[in-house]
Amino acid sequence: MTTLASHSPAERQPISFAFLAQVVLIANSFIMLYPVVVMVFSAFKSTGEIFENPFGLPDFTQVQNFTRVLGETSMPTYFMNSILVTGGSIILILVLGTMAGYAVARYESRTNTFILLFFLAGLMLPLKLAVIPLFILLRDMNLLDSRWSLIFTYTAIGLPSAVFIMAGFLRSLPAELEDAARIDGASEPRIMWSVMLPLARPPMAIAAIQNAVPIWNDFFFPLVFIQTDDYKTLPQGLTTFMGEYTTDWGMLFAGLTIAAAPITLLYIALSRQFIQGMTAGAVK
Amino acid sequence: MANVSIRDVRKSFGATPVIRGVDVDIQDGEFVILVGPSGCGKSTLLRMIAGLEDITSGDIRIGSRVVNDVPPKDRDIAMVFQSYALYPHMTVAENMAFSLRLKGTSKEEQKRRVQEAAASLGLTPLLDRYPRQLSGGQRQRVAMGRAIVRDPQVFLFDEPLSNLDAKLRVSMRGEIKELHQRLKTTTVYVTHDQIEAMTMADKIVVMHDGVVEQVGAPLDLYDRPANRFVAGFIGSPAMNFIEGRLEENGLALRSGAILPLDMRPAVPIATMLTYGIRPEHLQIAPAGTPETIPATVSVIEPTGSDTTLIVKAEGGNLTVLLRERCALKYGEEIALKPVPFQAHLFDEAGRRIASS
Numbered sequence: 001m002t003t004l005a006s007h008s009p010a011e012r013q014p015i016s017f018a019f020l021a022q023v024v025l026i027a028n029s030f031i032m033l034y035p036v037v038v039m040v041f042s043a044f045k046s047t048g049e050i051f052e053n054p055f056g057l058p059d060f061t062q063v064q065n066f067t068r069v070l071g072e073t074s075m076p077t078y079f080m081n082s083i084l085v086t087g088g089s090i091i092l093i094l095v096l097g098t099m100a101g102y103a104v105a106r107y108e109s110r111t112n113t114f115i116l117l118f119f120l121a122g123l124m125l126p127l128k129l130a131v132i133p134l135f136i137l138l139r140d141m142n143l144l145d146s147r148w149s150l151i152f153t154y155t156a157i158g159l160p161s162a163v164f165i166m167a168g169f170l171r172s173l174p175a176e177l178e179d180a181a182r183i184d185g186a187s188e189p190r191i192m193w194s195v196m197l198p199l200a201r202p203p204m205a206i207a208a209i210q211n212a213v214p215i216w217n218d219f220f221f222p223l224v225f226i227q228t229d230d231y232k233t234l235p236q237g238l239t240t241f242m243g244e245y246t247t248d249w250g251m252l253f254a255g256l257t258i259a260a261a262p263i264t265l266l267y268i269a270l271s272r273q274f275i276q277g278m279t280a281g282a283v284k
Numbered sequence: 285m286a287n288v289s290i291r292d293v294r295k296s297f298g299a300t301p302v303i304r305g306v307d308v309d310i311q312d313g314e315f316v317i318l319v320g321p322s323g324c325g326k327s328t329l330l331r332m333i334a335g336l337e338d339i340t341s342g343d344i345r346i347g348s349r350v351v352n353d354v355p356p357k358d359r360d361i362a363m364v365f366q367s368y369a370l371y372p373h374m375t376v377a378e379n380m381a382f383s384l385r386l387k388g389t390s391k392e393e394q395k396r397r398v399q400e401a402a403a404s405l406g407l408t409p410l411l412d413r414y415p416r417q418l419s420g421g422q423r424q425r426v427a428m429g430r431a432i433v434r435d436p437q438v439f440l441f442d443e444p445l446s447n448l449d450a451k452l453r454v455s456m457r458g459e460i461k462e463l464h465q466r467l468k469t470t471t472v473y474v475t476h477d478q479i480e481a482m483t484m485a486d487k488i489v490v491m492h493d494g495v496v497e498q499v500g501a502p503l504d505l506y507d508r509p510a511n512r513f514v515a516g517f518i519g520s521p522a523m524n525f526i527e528g529r530l531e532e533n534g535l536a537l538r539s540g541a542i543l544p545l546d547m548r549p550a551v552p553i554a555t556m557l558t559y560g561i562r563p564e565h566l567q568i569a570p571a572g573t574p575e576t577i578p579a580t581v582s583v584i585e586p587t588g589s590d591t592t593l594i595v596k597a598e599g600g601n602l603t604v605l606l607r608e609r610c611a612l613k614y615g616e617e618i619a620l621k622p623v624p625f626q627a628h629l630f631d632e633a634g635r636r637i638a639s640s
Contacts, residue, residue, distance in 0.1 A: 180363070180370075181382075182355075183336075183362065185383050187384055
C-alpha cells in the first residue's frame with residue numbers, strides 16, 4: 001500500500017498536465033480554424049445571407065458563388081499565375097538552394113564560410129526596404145509587369161533560408177556514405193543526386209513549404225510589379241472583387257476559399273516530411 | 285587479385301605529420317591487419333590505399349600500377365566501413381548492386397551476382413529489406429556483400445566489427461576469416477583490437493604515431509616484439525615491465541630483489557634496463573623465495589577458464605595470468621617467479637636487446 005500511495009501523485013501529475021495541454025491545444029486549434037470555417041461557410045452564402053446570419057450553417061448545394069467566380073471573373077487566370085509564380089520560385093529555390101547548400105556543407109574550401117555568411121546576410125535583409133532599387137533594376141532588365149519579375153524576386157528572398165536549412169542538414173549526413181559511393185564508382189554529381197538528395201527530402205519539404213506559403217499569399221510585390229490583369233496573382237486579383245461602393249462578399253469568400261485550398265493541401269501532403277525534418281537529429 | 289606495395293608514404297594535415305614514412309609489402313592473397321592505438325594513422329593509411337585521402341609523398345602500388353593519382357573507383361578495390369555506410373534509401377539488393385549499376389552491368393548480370401553474393405552470406409531472405417530493418421550483424425554482412433559483388437583486387441576493412449556486441453564480433457571474425465580463405469582476395473584490415481589482429485591476420489603491421497613499429501606474423505610479434513611498444517600492445521593482458529639495473533649476477537630491482545638472467549645483453553654493467561615478462565610467464569611462489577619479485581595481491585579476477593591476478597610490486601601493478609584456480613586472498617604477500625627463458629630486455633630507448 002505504501003508503495004502505491006507514494007507512486008500515485010507522481011503518476012497523476014503528468015496526467016493532469018497532459019489534460020491541461022490538451023485543453024489548451026484544442027482551444028488553440030479552434031481559434032485557428034474558426035476564421036477558416038467562417039470563410040468556407042460564407043463562400044456558400046449570398047451577401048444578404050452573410051449579413052443576416054453570419055455564423056449559421058449554409059446550404060452547401062448553393063455553389064453559384066463558385067461558378068460565378070470561376071466563370072465570370074479572371075479568377076482562373078489569377079489562379080494559374082499564382083501556380084506558375086509559386087511553382088517556378090519553389091523549383092528555382094530548391095534547385096539552387098540545394099546545390100549551394102551541398103557545396104557549402106560537403107566540400108572543404110576557404111570561401112565556404114564566406115559564402116554561407118553571404119547567404120545568411122540575405123536572411124537579415126528585408127527585401128521590401130529595397131523595393132525602389134529593385135523596381136529600377138527590373139525595369140532596366142525589361143522584366144517589369146511579367147511573371148519573371150515575381151519569380152526572380154521570390155527566389156532571391158527564399159534562397160538564404162533554403163541554403164541555411166539544406167547546408168545544416170547535409171552537413172549532418174555521414175561522410176562515410178560519400179566515401180562508399182566514391183569507391184562504388186559514383187561521380188560527384190551522382191553522389192549528390194543518388195545518395196545524398198534522397199536522404200535530404202525532409203529539409204527540402206521544409207524549404208518548400210516555408211517559402212511556398214508566403215509566396216502564394218504575397219500581395220506586396222505583385223502590387224508593385226504587375227499592372228496587366230493577365231499576370232496578376234490571386235491575392236492581388238481578389239482585390240478586384242472589392243468594389244468602391246459595393247462588395248460581393250459571397251464571391252470574395254468563394255475566391256478566398258479557392259485561393260487557400262492548394263497551399264492547405266500542399267501542407268497536408270508534406271506535413272509528415274515537414275515534421276520529420278523539424279525533429280531530424282533529435283532522436284538517433 | 286594483386287599485391288599492394290607501400291613505399292615511403294607520408295601524409296600531413298597542414299603542418300601536422302600523420303604518417304611519417306611507411307613501407308609495407310602485402311603479398312597477393314594475404315590477410316594483413318594494420319593495428320595500433322587511436323590516432324596512430326592506421327585508418328588514414330587505409331584511406332590512402334582506397335584513394336579517399338591524398339598522399340603527401342611516396343608511392344602506393346596495387347599490382348604493378350602506381351595508384352597515387354588514380355581515383356578510388358578505378359583502383360579496383362572495395363571497402364567495408366565502420367558504420368557500414370549502407371545507403372539508407374536503397375534495399376539490400378540495391379545497395380549491393382549500386383556499383384554494378386554505375387558500371388553499366390546488365391540487369392541480369394547484376395541480379396546474378398547479387399544473388400550469388402547474398403547466398404554465400406545468408407542474405408537471400410533479406411534482399412528486399414531496407415538497412416533500417418536489419419540488425420547490426422546483418423548490416424555488417426550487407427556491407428561485406430556490397431564489397432564481394434564487385435569482385436575487387438583488394439578488400440579494405442576499416443574497423444568493421446567495432447560497432448557489434450562482443451559475442452557477434454567473435455562470430456563475424458570467424459566469418460570474415462572464412463570468407464577470405466574462400467575468396468583468397470588480398471585484404472587490408474584496420475583495427476585497434478589486438479585480439480582481432482592476432483586471430484585473423486596472416487601478417488600484422490603494428491603502427492604507432494605514424495610509423496610502422498613492426499611487421500610480422502602474429503606469433504612472431506608475440507614471441508619476438510621489436511620494441512617495448514609492440515611488446516606492450518600485442519597480447520592481452522599486456523606484458524609486464526619492470527625497471528632494473530644490470531649487475532653481474534642478474535637484474536637488480538627497485539625492491540632490492542635480484543632476478544637472474546638467462547641472457548647476456550651486450551651492454552655495460554649498471555645500465556638501466558626494462559625487464560618484460562608476459563602475465564602467463566609469472567608463477568606464484570611463497571613469499572620470501574629467493575630470486576623472485578615480492579608482491580601483494582591487489583585484485584583477483586576469475587573468468588572460469590583462468591584467473592587474472594593484479595598485484596602490487598616494484599612500485600606499480602603487475603598482472604599475473606594463472607591457468608588454474610587459486611586460493612589467494614586480497615592483501616596476501618606472495619612472490620612472483622618468472623618462467624625461465626620467457627623474458628625480454630629493453631634498453632632505455634625501448635628497443636629489445638635480448639630475449640632468453
